[in-house]
Amino acid sequence: MGVQILIRVAWLIVSLIAASILVFAVTNVLPGDVAAVILGTSATPEALDTLRHQLGLDQPAWIRYVQWVGGMLHRDFGTSLLSHSAVGPLIVQKLSVSAPLAIASAVIALALALPMGVVAGVNYRKTSGAIISAVSLLGIAIPTFWAGLLLATIFAIQLKLLPAGGFVDWSDNPLGAARSLILPSLALGLVQAAVLTRYVRSAIVDVQREDFIRTARAKGLTRWQALRRHGFRYAAIPVVTILGIQLTGLLVGAIVIENVFVLPGLGRLLFQSVGNRDLIVVQDLVMLLTAVVLVVNFLVDLSYRLIDPRIRSSA
Amino acid sequence: MRRRLPLTLVVGVLLVALVIVTALISSVWTPSDPTHVEVSARMKGPTTSYLLGTDQLGRDELSRIMAGARNTLLVGIVTVLIAIGVGVPLGGVAALYRGRVEDTTMRLSDVLLAFPAILLAIMFAAVFQPSTVTAMAAIGIALVPVFARVVRGAGLQIMQQDYVTITRTYGGSNAWIFVRHVLPNVSSVLIVQATVAFAVAILAEAALSYLGLGTPPPTPSWGRMLSESQTFLDQAPMLAFWPGASIALAVLGFNLLGDGLRDLLDPKLVERLELSS
Amino acid sequence: MIGLGVADPSQAQHDTLVVEDLTVAVGTVEVVHQVSFALEAGQRTGLIGESGSGKTLTALAIMGLLPEGLSANGRVLYRGRDLLAMSERELCAVRGDRVAMIFQEPMTALNPVMKIGEQVSEPLRLHRGMGARQARSAAVQALERVRLPDPVEKMHAYPHQLSGGQRQRAMIAMATACSPELVIADEPTTALDVTVQAQILELLVGLVEEGGSSLLLISHDLPVVANVCQRVLVMYGGHIVEEGSVDDVFGEPRHPYTRALLDAIPSLDEDLPSRKLRAIAGSVPGLGEFPPGCPFRNRCPRADDVCAVMPAIEGSDHRAACWHPLA
Numbered sequence: 001m002g003v004q005i006l007i008r009v010a011w012l013i014v015s016l017i018a019a020s021i022l023v024f025a026v027t028n029v030l031p032g033d034v035a036a037v038i039l040g041t042s043a044t045p046e047a048l049d050t051l052r053h054q055l056g057l058d059q060p061a062w063i064r065y066v067q068w069v070g071g072m073l074h075r076d077f078g079t080s081l082l083s084h085s086a087v088g089p090l091i092v093q094k095l096s097v098s099a100p101l102a103i104a105s106a107v108i109a110l111a112l113a114l115p116m117g118v119v120a121g122v123n124y125r126k127t128s129g130a131i132i133s134a135v136s137l138l139g140i141a142i143p144t145f146w147a148g149l150l151l152a153t154i155f156a157i158q159l160k161l162l163p164a165g166g167f168v169d170w171s172d173n174p175l176g177a178a179r180s181l182i183l184p185s186l187a188l189g190l191v192q193a194a195v196l197t198r199y200v201r202s203a204i205v206d207v208q209r210e211d212f213i214r215t216a217r218a219k220g221l222t223r224w225q226a227l228r229r230h231g232f233r234y235a236a237i238p239v240v241t242i243l244g245i246q247l248t249g250l251l252v253g254a255i256v257i258e259n260v261f262v263l264p265g266l267g268r269l270l271f272q273s274v275g276n277r278d279l280i281v282v283q284d285l286v287m288l289l290t291a292v293v294l295v296v297n298f299l300v301d302l303s304y305r306l307i308d309p310r311i312r313s314s315a
Numbered sequence: 316m317r318r319r320l321p322l323t324l325v326v327g328v329l330l331v332a333l334v335i336v337t338a339l340i341s342s343v344w345t346p347s348d349p350t351h352v353e354v355s356a357r358m359k360g361p362t363t364s365y366l367l368g369t370d371q372l373g374r375d376e377l378s379r380i381m382a383g384a385r386n387t388l389l390v391g392i393v394t395v396l397i398a399i400g401v402g403v404p405l406g407g408v409a410a411l412y413r414g415r416v417e418d419t420t421m422r423l424s425d426v427l428l429a430f431p432a433i434l435l436a437i438m439f440a441a442v443f444q445p446s447t448v449t450a451m452a453a454i455g456i457a458l459v460p461v462f463a464r465v466v467r468g469a470g471l472q473i474m475q476q477d478y479v480t481i482t483r484t485y486g487g488s489n490a491w492i493f494v495r496h497v498l499p500n501v502s503s504v505l506i507v508q509a510t511v512a513f514a515v516a517i518l519a520e521a522a523l524s525y526l527g528l529g530t531p532p533p534t535p536s537w538g539r540m541l542s543e544s545q546t547f548l549d550q551a552p553m554l555a556f557w558p559g560a561s562i563a564l565a566v567l568g569f570n571l572l573g574d575g576l577r578d579l580l581d582p583k584l585v586e587r588l589e590l591s592s
Numbered sequence: 593m594i595g596l597g598v599a600d601p602s603q604a605q606h607d608t609l610v611v612e613d614l615t616v617a618v619g620t621v622e623v624v625h626q627v628s629f630a631l632e633a634g635q636r637t638g639l640i641g642e643s644g645s646g647k648t649l650t651a652l653a654i655m656g657l658l659p660e661g662l663s664a665n666g667r668v669l670y671r672g673r674d675l676l677a678m679s680e681r682e683l684c685a686v687r688g689d690r691v692a693m694i695f696q697e698p699m700t701a702l703n704p705v706m707k708i709g710e711q712v713s714e715p716l717r718l719h720r721g722m723g724a725r726q727a728r729s730a731a732v733q734a735l736e737r738v739r740l741p742d743p744v745e746k747m748h749a750y751p752h753q754l755s756g757g758q759r760q761r762a763m764i765a766m767a768t769a770c771s772p773e774l775v776i777a778d779e780p781t782t783a784l785d786v787t788v789q790a791q792i793l794e795l796l797v798g799l800v801e802e803g804g805s806s807l808l809l810i811s812h813d814l815p816v817v818a819n820v821c822q823r824v825l826v827m828y829g830g831h832i833v834e835e836g837s838v839d840d841v842f843g844e845p846r847h848p849y850t851r852a853l854l855d856a857i858p859s860l861d862e863d864l865p866s867r868k869l870r871a872i873a874g875s876v877p878g879l880g881e882f883p884p885g886c887p888f889r890n891r892c893p894r895a896d897d898v899c900a901v902m903p904a905i906e907g908s909d910h911r912a913a914c915w916h917p918l919a
Contacts, residue, residue: 011422014422015422015425015426018422018423018426019426019430022426022430023438026438026439027438125660137567137570137571137574138563138567140566140567140570141514141562141563141564141565141566141567141570142559142563143518143521143522143525143538143541143559143562143563143566144522145521145522145525145541146541146555146558146559146562146563149541149544149545149548149555149559150555150556150559152548153548153552153555157548157549157552164548210700211695211697211700211701212700212701212702212703212704214657214695214701215695215701215702215703215763215766216703216714217657217687218655218657218687218688218692218693218695219687219688219692219714219715219718219766220684220685220686220687220688220689220715220718220719221684221688221714221718222680222681222684223680229714230703230706233705233706234703234704234705237705248431249431251431252431252432252433252434252522255433255434256433256522256525256526259525259526260545270437271437271526274437274438274440282438286434286437286438289434290430290434293431294426307705308705309704309705309750309752310704310705310750310752
């Protein structure tokens with residue numbers, strides 16, 4: 001078992017390296033010129049060259065790659081080509097917006113999807129189950145940003161209950177900050193809940209057809225007892241697997257939602273940096289996001305192996 | 316026992332047909348020119364000449380919605396074709412050659428899977444001018460691992476069947492086995508996956524267009540229409556409704572179609588082949 | 593169709609289970625037709641039939657565990673109370689405690705993500721109200737009774753860590769933990785190696801005798817039933833076609849189907865190379881595809897026009913449902 005884990009860690013590292021190369025390769029094929037963006041179109045070629053040299057853009061690609069990776073490993077994320085401020089602290093600051101958003105959305109999604117999925121799965125032949133299933137099907141089709149706009153229209157513009165965008169710093173006004181996050185995390189969380197509900201429902205429907213549920217009932221357990229004591233832990237396995245994949249969806253949704261509600265988080269930063277051709281920031285952010293996804297998937301894979309005793313002992 | 320056509324399939328087919336028909340009709344006729352700007356008529360409510368009202372530049376909303384269907388379909392078709400064109404052979408190679416080849420292919424595929432389409436598209440858009448092409452390329456590439464995994468998983472299962480071993484004994488090459496045995500058996504799963512991928516592609520393209528990284532003006536695109544409507548949310552909220560609803564209906568249609576097809580084409584088999592990926 | 597009924601009240605007291613006109617249907621299609629029989633206390637009865645005969649569905653109907661889409665009609669009297677008329681709650685009190693079932697494939701019938709100990713303790717905690725610790729030691733005892741090696745260790749094992757035979761022993765331990773009055777065993781040894789089959793059967797018989805329970809052994813394997821059971825029911829196409837003591841039915845079969853089944857078994861002491869295997873002509877029709885009247889009509893050498901109507905089962909102790917019985 002320990003060997004299995006080591007192998008997976010090795011693969012994780014390989015994946016991270018591969019991802020970093022991919023990210024670096026793509027962002028450095030930029031035909032756009034940061035120097036031109038900074039100095040404007042009327043800048044002289046000499047000024048552009050000087051700036052490029054200052055920014056280290058005239059060095060060969062592979063040297064820049066090594067510098068970049070080396071820097072990250074030493075927790076130095078470089079400086080923004082545009083603002084000249086350190087990227088590391090910039091990311092941390094933006095995290096104070098994005099992280100609560102992501103967590104709140106995830107909590108909303110789980111809190112809704114788990115019970116609804118179970119109810120839909122248990123009642124899959126009845127109307128209540130069909131209704132939940134239909135609602136979740138609708139929910140999946142709704143683009144997150146549309147949900148955000150709709151919520152903003154209703155709650156912010158019509159009812160004037162919550163802000164339609166913008167963000168006050170936590171340190172200035174924690175309540176206001178929290179209020180700014182309500183609609184975005186609702187929009188994101190509700191759509192994610194719809195996706196998750198389908199998977200949970202599917203897992204519950206499947207487990208009820210298993211032979212061991214019939215055995216449990218033959219022992220005198222009611223349907224519900226059999227599901228609770230035997231079914232849930234078996235159904236948990238595919239659900240946990242899905243959660244990892246869902247994270248990607250959550251991150252992407254967060255990027256988009258931040259732009260809908262003008263939240264100064266990582267998503268918006270990424271978006272702006274791409275527009276400004278701020279290479280370093282783009283590289284760092286994309287790498288960070290990819291790394292988070294890879295690591296979480298790795299952890300989910302690991303936990304999945306721990307939960308399922310069949311895999312645990314046969315490894 | 317003849318099976319009743321599942322309701323999901325019927326509704327799915329209807330919705331998808333609606334999108335396709337709208338797209339086809341709009342290529343020859345729309346109530347008004349979708350790109351014709353008429354500033355004096357901006358943000359009007361529904362009237363006889365403008366059935367869904369007008370947008371912030373006085374353009375007929377209904378015509379724009381109809382024209383947007385074309386864009387949506389185009390993106391869906393091209394991205395899915397790209398994904399299949401690259402993913403299916405990739406998965407086939409992995410299943411047939413096993414060993415190192417399989418491991419490498421699948422690991423690469425996993426790494427790619429970690430890159431959500433949007434992220435990839437954002438990077439592409441940074442590198443090249445954002446356009447429909449970059450969006451389609453990014454989404455198509457991002458969807459490759461889905462098909463690669465399905466084909467590999469199904470391929471592995473099919474390879475274990477006796478008839479494949481028999482084919483090898485009389486000299487069947489890998490390519491032959493792939494085309495004659497793996498593909499036909501995988502086709503039902505592929506069709507289902509393709510419809511689902513279509514739905515994903517529509518959503519992804521909409522998000523990209525919303526962010527300004529997809530179809531540029533003046534071609535009508537539902538996602539971009541949504542972002543354009545955002546500034547006028549307090550004056551004309553309905554402008555934010557129609558494009559979003561169109562996206563949702565299209566995605567719903569393809570999802571239902573995929574579900575319905577799955578129910579129709581032997582659900583257990585399709586599930587098993589899907590899960591094995 | 594004439595059912596068994598309870599003709600003799602004094603007999604009723606000795607019967608653990610009385611099945612009267614049990615019918616199982618998928619929608620409008622009947623797959624088990626008005627099956628009637630009685631299981632006496634302490635008796636071992638075999639239910640013989642090929643796949644598709646409806647024997648498993650009969651067992652599931654008795655337990656109230658028919659899959660979705662199937663319905664049961666008739667009466668299943670356990671000590672005078674109709675199981676089919678009971679509420680789910682009342683049934684749950686009976687299942688596992690008074691009537692228990694052992695399934696064919698122990699690998700799928702046991703929960704793969706739950707320890708053996710937990711699964712075997714469950715009926716004890718449920719029906720005997722035992723606490724965790726008490727149930728655990730009772731479970732160990734149950735595992736000892738089924739002669740599972742290293743029972744204490746096995747309590748913490750998962751099903752996939754046991755061999756097929758061991759898993760089935762665990763299943764038997766689970767089923768007999770509360771000393772039920774009736775044990776229904778659906779092909780308990782079919783999925784096991786031949787060498788293990790005899791051991792498991794012997795174990796099952798021993799436990800059943802020890803506990804004074806009745807056994808309903810469902811099988812397609814005639815020699816197994818002949819060895820283990822005292823009475824036998826022969827099922828074909830959802831009907832019971834013959835019934836009687838094992839000696840009577842196997843010694844002097846009255847129904848052509850039983851005769852054909854017996855003929856089809858190759859015997860080791862015959863001159864094998866000179867004798868062809870005698871198969872029954874035709875093949876078993878799918879559920880719902882049996883001809884009207886006697887289901888064996890199309891494959892029976894003795895059939896004629898009168899067989900278009902289903903014969904009633906008749907006889908005293910050794911009964912058969914046939915217009916042209918062999919005896």
